[in-house]
Amino acid sequence: MRICLMGFGAVGQGVAKVISLKNDYLKEHYGLELKLVAVTDSSGAAISQDGLDPDLLLKIKSETGKVSNYPEAGIENIDGINVLDKVEYDTMVEVTPTNIQNGEPAKSLTIKAIKDKKDVVTSNKGHLALFFRELIELSHQNGVEFKYEASVGGAMPILNFAQETLPGNEIKSILGILNGTTNFILSRMTIEGSSYEQTLQEAQQLGIAETDPTQDVEGIDAACKTVILANSILGIDCTLKDVQVTGISRITSEAIDLAKKEGYLIKLMAEVSPDSLDVSPRLVKQDSPYAVDGTLNMATLKTDLADEVTVVGLGAGSVETASAILSDLLNIWKSQK
Amino acid sequence: MRLNMVIELLDVPGQLLAALEPIGTLGANLVTVIHQREIKTERGLIPVQITIEGDTETLDLVMNKLNELGFRVIEVDGNILKETINTILIGNIVDRDVKDTMDQINQLKGVRVADLSLKMSEEPLHSSARITVEADFGKKKDVLEKIQNIGKSKDFLVISEV
Numbered sequence: 103m104r105i106c107l108m109g110f111g112a113v114g115q116g117v118a119k120v121i122s123l124k125n126d127y128l129k130e131h132y133g134l135e136l137k138l139v140a141v142t143d144s145s146g147a148a149i150s151q152d153g154l155d156p157d158l159l160l161k162i163k164s165e166t167g168k169v170s171n172y173p174e175a176g177i178e179n180i181d182g183i184n185v186l187d188k189v190e191y192d193t194m195v196e197v198t199p200t201n202i203q204n205g206e207p208a209k210s211l212t213i214k215a216i217k218d219k220k221d222v223v224t225s226n227k228g229h230l231a232l233f234f235r236e237l238i239e240l241s242h243q244n245g246v247e248f249k250y251e252a253s254v255g256g257a258m259p260i261l262n263f264a265q266e267t268l269p270g271n272e273i274k275s276i277l278g279i280l281n282g283t284t285n286f287i288l289s290r291m292t293i294e295g296s297s298y299e300q301t302l303q304e305a306q307q308l309g310i311a312e313t314d315p316t317q318d319v320e321g322i323d324a325a326c327k328t329v330i331l332a333n334s335i336l337g338i339d340c341t342l343k344d345v346q347v348t349g350i351s352r353i354t355s356e357a358i359d360l361a362k363k364e365g366y367l368i369k370l371m372a373e374v375s376p377d378s379l380d381v382s383p384r385l386v387k388q389d390s391p392y393a394v395d396g397t398l399n400m401a402t403l404k405t406d407l408a409d410e411v412t413v414v415g416l417g418a419g420s421v422e423t424a425s426a427i428l429s430d431l432l433n434i435w436k437s438q439k
Numbered sequence: 440m441r442l443n444m445v446i447e448l449l450d451v452p453g454q455l456l457a458a459l460e461p462i463g464t465l466g467a468n469l470v471t472v473i474h475q476r477e478i479k480t481e482r483g484l485i486p487v488q489i490t491i492e493g494d495t496e497t498l499d500l501v502m503n504k505l506n507e508l509g510f511r512v513i514e515v516d517g518n519i520l521k522e523t524i525n526t527i528l529i530g531n532i533v534d535r536d537v538k539d540t541m542d543q544i545n546q547l548k549g550v551r552v553a554d555l556s557l558k559m560s561e562e563p564l565h566s567s568a569r570i571t572v573e574a575d576f577g578k579k580k581d582v583l584e585k586i587q588n589i590g591k592s593k594d595f596l597v598i599s600e601v
Contacts, residue, residue, distance in 0.1 A: 277601060352596045356558035357529050357567035361598075363556070364525055364569065371601055385525060385600045392601065 103136055103435060104191040108182050108211055109198035110143040110159070110169050113225050113252070116424030117195060118156040124428065134435045140189045146170030146178040147185045182211050186218065193434065195427060196224040197252075202322060202342065205229030212237060216244050223430040225252035225423055231326035231342045234333040247434045250334075252426035254327045255280060255399045258415030262429060264335045264403060271405040273335050275375035278401030279394060280327040282417035283311050283318035284350050284370040288383075289395040292358050292367060298351065310397060320349035321370060321381040328372045328379055335403075340379060348382040361385055367393055441470065441492050445514035446505065447484040447576075450476065455487065461504040467493035480513065481577035513576040519549065524572045524579055526586050530595035532557060532566045540589055541570075549575035550582055 107114055121136045128134040137153040145168035148154055154175060162171050170176040186194070194215040198208050209229040215222050222241070224230070229237065230253055241248035251261045255278075264273055279285050283305060290301045302319065305311035317323045325345040332338040350370050361368050366385040369392055373380045386392035391412040394400045399417030402410050416422045448454040455474060462469050470490040480486050491501060505512060513520055532540070541552045554571035574582050583599050590597035 348596065352529050352565065353598075354529055354560055354565050354567055356560050356565075357527050357598065360527055360556055360558055360567055360569040364571075366525065366600075368527070368598055373601075383596070383598045385527065385598055 103134060103193055103431065104139045104189075105136055105431075106140040106142075106186060106189065106191045106194045106215075107138055108142050108185075108194060108196045108207075110141055110163055111197070111199065112420040113197040113423045113427075114141070114143070115160055115163060116420030116422070117197065117427055118159050119421055120424040120428050122156040122160075128432075132432060132435060133439075134432065136431065139191050140185050141169050141172075142180075142182050142185055143169045146176065146180045147182075148172035148175045149177060149185060149189050150175040151189060182207055183214055186211070186214055186220075191220060193221040193223060193431065195431070196222060196226055197427075198226060200226055200228040200317075200323075200326070202228045202231065202317070202326065205232045209233060209237075212248070213240065216240050216246055216248065219244055219246055221247040221249075221434050223247075223249045223252075223427055223434070225250070225427060227253045227323070227326035227330065230333075231329040234329060234341065235339055238333075247437070249430035249434065250330065251430050252423045254330050255401065255413075255415060256282070256417040256419060257422035257425050258399045258401070258413055258417060259426075259429070260331070260401055260413055261334055262433065263413060266433075268403070268405060268408060268411065271407045274404045274406065275373070276331055276335065276401055276403050277371060277373050277392070279369055279392065279399055280372045280381075280401070280417070281318055281321075281324040281370060282397035282399055283315065284321075284324070285394070285399070285417075286310050286397045287319070288350060288353065288358070288368055288370065291353070291355055292362065293395075295355050295359070297355055298353055319351050321347040322349075324370060324372045324381045328374050328381055331372075331374045331401075332379055336374060336376065338374075338376060338379070345379045345381060347380075350383055353383055362388075365389075369393075440495060440498065441490060442498050443488065443490050443514075443516050444502075444512050445486050445488050447480050447482065447511045447513055448487050450485050457508070458487070458505065458510050459489075461508070462489075462491055462501055465497060465500045465504060467491045467497050467501050481580075484511075486513070511576065519575045521573045522576055522579060523553070524574060524582050525600055526570050526572070526583070527598040528568045528570065528586075528590065528595040529565060529598070530590075530593060531564045532568045532595065533559075534563065535593040535595070537568070540593070543589055544570070544572060544582065544585055547574075547578065547581055547585060549578050 205228040208226040371384040400414040473488040553573045556569045
């Protein structure tokens with residue numbers, strides 16, 4: 103399978119690592135060889151029809167910061183869209199940064215790849231949260247696969263899990279913790295009794311929160327995932343503006359303390375049901391499935407046959423997210439054999 | 440001794456039978472069953488009045504079994520059973536008239552503020568309060584809606600149970 107990897111940040115590098123680690127295994131067990139024919143970042147691209155070496159890509163990126171420095175195959179300042187025209191490929195893996203304003207460049211790249219009849223795998227949330235229906239319909243019209251397991255919950259299996267492991271079940275609602283950064287902050291505040299500001303700083307120093315933490319702490323990231331779950335699992339036609347969002351920046355250590363005394367924790371919960379699309383801080387029982395700590399994500403799916411099923415997993419991380427991307431690539435490969 | 444209760448049932452075939460079954464099995468006598476499908480409780484379920492007879496121990500077993508089977512008993516001998524609802528508010532709780540906040544909740548029928556814990560922060564705009572409300576079964580939605588509305592008008596962050 104020839105892959106164009108659009109974006110070479112944490113997740114993109116995770117994908118390269120996973121290809122390097124797993125190529126022999128995939129060949130042996132699935133007859134699948136993943137070949138990177140193009141990789142892009144903000145500096146430009148590296149393109150080779152014969153395949154790029156994932157280890158060399160990682161080395162060059164860490165040493166020089168630019169994939170365009172790849173020997174012979176490197177091209178400076180080339181636009182992602184143009185890269186897709188320069189090389190023969192089967193699947194685009196799109197892992198550019200999430201943009202919740204207009205979904206770009208993910209949206210344009212995805213539309214182009216789908217119209218060129220290529221399969222697409224993404225970890226991006228922005229274009230899905232803003233244009234879900236449009237993109238899915240386009241992929242159906244063009245008869246290509248469009249998969250996005252990595253966009254919700256990182257390594258926590260949820261989309262493919264609901265569709266392939268619980269088929270025949272009607273999923274009534276989903277209640278979950280869909281953002282690792284806020285879960286880390288709230289968990290630390292609960293254990294340490296520290297203030298919100300202090301804990302946010304700690305999370306930033308550890309690289310768990312970004313320098314501008316707005317998307318995480320104001321619940322926007324969780325709201326994007328809420329939209330994706332609502333559309334893909336519950337069939338609710340919605341976009342980001344339909345979600346009620348309240349973040350955690352007003353949470354105080356005093357409030358956490360009051361909750362604790364009655365056996366509760368405060369968690370940023372996402373609720374996905376036909377009656378409610380909501381992201382807000384909620385009280386959960388200390389011994390409930392919602393009481394997961396640190397950067398973990400979780401989701402409880404309420405179903406008609408299997409009753410409640412809960413999944414837990416790491417919500418972020420480079421190789422962890424790449425594992426979700428690999429599961430999509432394998433599913434595409436298996437469906438085409 | 441004799442016990443009157445009201446339980447809530449879903450309007451689907453077999454529910455009444457399933458609720459009555461443990462009564463006989465556990466050795467209590469069924470005295471009356473009043474089942475009017477056209478009346479609905481606030482949660483959209485059908486209230487069924489059941490009178491049973493037996494010794495205290497047997498009646499306890501029946502009540503436990505009904506609970507275990509997921510049937511909700513909402514009234515026993517004329518007393519409406521209560522549920523507890525916890526919420527936490529963050530904001531300028533004291534200055535935004537804490538008495539008025541409680542009064543507004545207490546005004547709801549069958550609802551009472553049972554406990555209020557206040558924790559002041561160094562910054563009075565971010566004080567926290569935990570409000571514990573006791574409400575008749577079926578009132579939870581009204582209570583949460585009321586508290587959300589108070590939160591909106593007084594700029595409190597409302598944290599309710601999942």
